[in-house]
Amino acid sequence: MRKDITVAADVRTSRGKNEARRTRSGGMIPAVVYGAYKEPISIAVDPREIRKIVRSSTGFNTIFNLQINGGESTPVMVVDEQIDPLKGTVLHADFKRIDLSKRLRVSVPVHTTGEAKGVKVQGGLLEIVSRSIEIECLPDDIPESYVVDVGELMIGQSKRAADVSLAGSAKLVSAPDTVIAHVVALRAEAEPTPAEGAAAPEAAPTAAEPEVIKKGKKDEEPAAEDKGKKK
Template identity: 30%
Template structure:
């Protein structure tokens, strides 16, 4: 079940650069609310401390009152300052609680991989999140992926993740999530051993051939 947080915002009257700069100096972050049907957009302000509290809440849906109406929203995009990394602007997207939305959800790996615990393998996680579609009320905080049965050489793709029945995979089915491989040095050592074995076999075959040819030559001279 999605967690909801009441985000305290106030309507913003100006979009001039000078005013936006002033708002930020006062600890207020400018943003824009977009209705889910794209028919309405409203500028708003929210305090930095309120945003910090919202992030700490780990909520998926945010309830706001802007333009005199209560609305349910999702974070659509967040812009950060390139140096301080503080939030300088954000867009909120209104949602209809009865219509499915597409969202990105973080992946949390669980269990101890057999390949790591018993076979000396290394875990490679290539995707930190996947996209799913669901009703807003069903948005999960994370999607757990059990890696217990993964051995060295095994991979796990997006379509192999066991999703709750309320969720539908939106990411590419073959998107690689995680794999278990041998450490790089071991792989190199195995390759070198294989090459050495191949060279040894070649030398052995060459020696046998030379020996046969010598015997034939000796037989010929005796005759």
């Protein structure tokens, strides 16, 4: 998307790590602009301006004007930025010149709107599968984003890239059957089996058998002696 933004840039006459450090210490960052069948130019720009553009709603799809001090003024896009992993600051940026009369490919965000009937009525779950699609269009026709309505989706139904309404010179590059969002059924929890759940109940203990005591011959001898005395 083209915006009325102008970023000033100074030409860098020397390169190398030492020169890059001096550029950053002066509040600028090293950068390069190329494309449109012209020679690349090493420049220095304000990193705050670049961060503001990249973090805007149009992000890397923002087309703005780059005004090089003592040189050309041309529409460009940020195609790459190098970030300090510790400080989160911009260390370097790449710009591409844009020919406003030629088509280009860009990735555009896709948002969803509405509450799917498959969620509200059937208790399903809405899953977002793809958050962007790739299109080809003229620079002035780059949209900020696309929106698809998922309100009528039932379980098993989906919205695909082919369902996105394109306007102007935009042409779909992504596969038409690319799923943007769909409604799926929630999985029911299976009943635990004896092996997975609680152990099988223990059998009730059986009554203990009574202990049997056998009488030996020694137990019979006293009885025999008593019988003899009676005689």
